[in-house]
Amino acid sequence: MDLGLGGRRYLLTGASRGLGFATARALVEDGARVLLSARSRESVDAAVAALGGAPAASGVVADLADPGDAERLVEAATDRLGGVDGALVSVGGPAPGTVLGTAEEDWRAGVDSVLLGPLRLVRALVPHLGAGSVIAFVLSTSVREPLDGLAVSNGLRPGLAMTAKGLADELGPRGVRVVGLMPGTIATDRTATLYGEEGMARAAEGIPLRRVGQPEEFGRVAAFLLSPAASYVTGTMVAVDGGRLRTP
Numbered sequence: 532m533d534l535g536l537g538g539r540r541y542l543l544t545g546a547s548r549g550l551g552f553a554t555a556r557a558l559v560e561d562g563a564r565v566l567l568s569a570r571s572r573e574s575v576d577a578a579v580a581a582l583g584g585a586p587a588a589s590g591v592v593a594d595l596a597d598p599g600d601a602e603r604l605v606e607a608a609t610d611r612l613g614g615v616d617g618a619l620v621s622v623g624g625p626a627p628g629t630v631l632g633t634a635e636e637d638w639r640a641g642v643d644s645v646l647l648g649p650l651r652l653v654r655a656l657v658p659h660l661g662a663g664s665v666i667a668f669v670l671s672t673s674v675r676e677p678l679d680g681l682a683v684s685n686g687l688r689p690g691l692a693m694t695a696k697g698l699a700d701e702l703g704p705r706g707v708r709v710v711g712l713m714p715g716t717i718a719t720d721r722t723a724t725l726y727g728e729e730g731m732a733r734a735a736e737g738i739p740l741r742r743v744g745q746p747e748e749f750g751r752v753a754a755f756l757l758s759p760a761a762s763y764v765t766g767t768m769v770a771v772d773g774g775r776l777r778t779p
C-alpha cells in the first residue's frame with residue numbers, strides 16, 4: 532500500500548529521540564520531509580544528520596514548555612517546508628511520583644509542558660493547515676488506565692485526549708484530522724530511565740505479546756495515522772501497547 536507520504540511536510544516536536552524520532556524516520560523513509568524539534572542543539576543536529584539532513588530533514592531548537600517557542604517553531608516549519616501537512620506533537624514525559632508525593636512545582640511543570648505546550652503549538656499551527664492535514668498527539672495508555680507512580684501523566688493525559696477529541700470536532704468540517712496515540716511500554720531513553728532493565732523485564736510479563744515495544748513499531752503506526760492513507764481516521768485514540776490495555 533502506498534501511504535501517500537511522498538512530498539508531504541511534517542512538523543514533529545520532541546523528536547530528537549524516542550517516539551518522535553522513530554516517527555520522523557518512518558515518515559522520511561516513505562518520502563516525506565520533516566522539521567523536527569527538541570530542546571538541545573546537539574540532539575537536534577544529531578537527529579537531523581541521522582535522517583540524512585536536507586532536504587528530507589531539518590531541525591529547530593525549541594522547548595514546548597516555553598510560551599514563546601510555539602509561534603517561532605510554526606514559523607520555522609512554514610518557512611523551511613513551504614507549508615505544513617501535519618504535525619506530531621510529543622514532549623518529554625512529566626516527572627514520576629504519586630499523587631500526594633508530587634510537589635506542586637512538578638504538577639505545574641507538567642501542566643506547562645504536557646498540557647499547555649501542545650495546546651500552544653496547535654493554536655499557532657491551525658491557521659496554516661488546509662484540508663487533508665492532520666495533528667497527532669503522543670499521549671499514553673494513562674488516557675484509559677492509571678499507571679503506577681505516574682500521577683501527573685494519569686492526571687493530565689485523559690484531559691488532553693478529550694481536548695484532542697474536541698479539536699477533532701472543531702477542525703473536522705475543514706477537513707483537518709486529529710488523532711491521539713497511546714504508547715504502552717516502548718524501549719526509549721525515557722522508559723530506560725523510569726524503569727531500568729529489571730523494570731522493563733517485569734513490564735514485559737504483563738503484556739500479552741510478552742515484550743516491550745520498539746520505537747520503530749510506534750513510528751510506523753504514527754506515520755500511517757499521519758498519512759493520507761488514514762484519511763477517514765479522526766477523533767480517536769490508537770493504542771500501540773502490545774495488547775496491555777484492559778479496555779478494547
Ligand SMILES: NC(=O)c1ccc[n+]([C@@H]2O[C@H](COP(=O)([O-])OP(=O)(O)OC[C@H]3O[C@@H](n4cnc5c(N)ncnc54)[C@H](OP(=O)(O)O)[C@@H]3O)[C@@H](O)[C@H]2O)c1
Pocket residue numbers: 544545546547548549550551568569570571574575593594595596621622623624625644669670671672713714715716717718719720721722
Ligand atoms: N516510551 C514509552 O513507552 C512511552 C509510554 C507512554 C507515554 N510516553 C510519552 O511519550 C512522549 C515521548 O516519550 P519518549 O519515550 O519518546 O521520550 P524520550 O525518549 O525521553 O524523548 C523525548 C524527546 O522529547 C524531547 N523533549 C523533552 N522535553 C521537551 C520539551 N519540553 N519541548 C520539546 N522537546 C522536548 C527530547 O529532547 P530534549 O531533551 O533535547 O528536549 C526528546 O527528543 C513522552 O511524553 C512520554 O511520557 C512514552
